[in-house]
Amino acid sequence: MAITTQQLLQWKQQGRSIVALTAWDYAIAQLLDAAGVDLILVGDSMAVVLGYETTLPITLDEIIYHAKAVRRGVKRALLVVDLPFLTYQESLQQAMHSAGRILKETGAQAVKLEGGYPAIAETIARLVQAGIPVMGHVGLTPQSVHQLGLRQQGKTQEASERILQEAIALEQAGVFSLVLEHIPADLAMQITQKLSIPTIGIGAGTHCDGQVLVTSDVIGLAEKHPPFAKVYTNLRETITKAVQDYALDVRERKFP
Numbered sequence: 087m088a089i090t091t092q093q094l095l096q097w098k099q100q101g102r103s104i105v106a107l108t109a110w111d112y113a114i115a116q117l118l119d120a121a122g123v124d125l126i127l128v129g130d131s132m133a134v135v136l137g138y139e140t141t142l143p144i145t146l147d148e149i150i151y152h153a154k155a156v157r158r159g160v161k162r163a164l165l166v167v168d169l170p171f172l173t174y175q176e177s178l179q180q181a182m183h184s185a186g187r188i189l190k191e192t193g194a195q196a197v198k199l200e201g202g203y204p205a206i207a208e209t210i211a212r213l214v215q216a217g218i219p220v221m222g223h224v225g226l227t228p229q230s231v232h233q234l235g236l237r238q239q240g241k242t243q244e245a246s247e248r249i250l251q252e253a254i255a256l257e258q259a260g261v262f263s264l265v266l267e268h269i270p271a272d273l274a275m276q277i278t279q280k281l282s283i284p285t286i287g288i289g290a291g292t293h294c295d296g297q298v299l300v301t302s303d304v305i306g307l308a309e310k311h312p313p314f315a316k317v318y319t320n321l322r323e324t325i326t327k328a329v330q331d332y333a334l335d336v337r338e339r340k341f342p
């Protein structure tokens with residue numbers, strides 16, 4: 087049975103933690119889905135496996151191309167796609183066009199966009215009214231890297247209050263879930279208790295309704311990873327060893 091946004095809400099109420107990871111192609115998506123991941127995000131963090139320094143260069147066409155490949159690998163998980171930088175901030179019309187293309191062309195169930203009150207919350211309210219499920223994303227918003235850097239957000243009383251107010255405004259705008267990135271654990275706990283919708287944390291402590299990480303960090307494919315990521319296996323080492331063994335075999339005429 088395919089997972090719905092209503093299912094995630096029910097899991098929050100039942101206290102069942104939501105498992106989310108990112109995917110950028112068919113092979114990875116199929117593995118995650120078969121392993122029982124609940125929510126798969128086609129994140130603009132795919133910039134990592136495409137050799138970009140930040141998420142800013144990812145385009146709408148690029149994320150749609152990758153989301154179509156991911157879609158073919160996903161049977162059970164809820165599929166969410168990031169709206170890339172400057173494909174929704176310009177105007178409501180632009181946001182509607184971009185989100186509409188993602189749902190129509192990829193078969194994803196929802197979009198995610200970064201930011202809070204007031205401009206983004208208004209855009210989100212209109213997308214939701216048009217029938218597009220939206221996931222929010224506050225705290226560290228990597229599309230604003232040139233303003234925020236990559237540091238933890240919400241460290242002062244004032245900043246923490248602002249993020250809480252953004253979270254409340256996004257829930258009122260109709261998001262079905264909210265990503266909390268790189269904020270103090272006690273702020274994430276406060277937001278999680280205050281909201282009826284599920285919070286999905288990344289570098290936001292244990293008290294969120296679920297967790298998300300970037301898959302290339304989890305499997306050790308990225309050259310570097312954020313301090314809050316956990317590297318469960320080192321595929322860089324595994325792949326290097328396999329390729330070196332193959333090269334040796336070919337040069338010594340042991341293979342074929």
Ligand SMILES: Nc1nc(=O)c2c([nH]1)NC[C@@H]1CN(c3ccc(C(=O)N[C@@H](CCC(=O)O)C(=O)O)cc3)CN21
Pocket residue numbers: 131134141226228235236237238268299300302303308310311312313315
């Ligand atoms: N591979 C990968 N994993 C991610 O989780 C991720 C991306 N890429 N790209 C988009 C954003 C950027 N992220 C990051 C990346 C680095 C830090 C980091 O190193 N933070 C340091 C401070 C760095 C600084 O101030 O320059 C920290 O201690 O918080 C945090 C979040 C999270 N997202």
Ligand SMILES: CC(C)C(=O)C(=O)O
Pocket residue numbers: 108127128129130131132168223265267288298299300
């Ligand atoms: C880290 C998650 C939330 C994300 O936005 C991404 O992978 O692009």
Ligand SMILES: [Mg+2]
Pocket residue numbers: 129130131141168
């Ligand atoms: Mg993203």
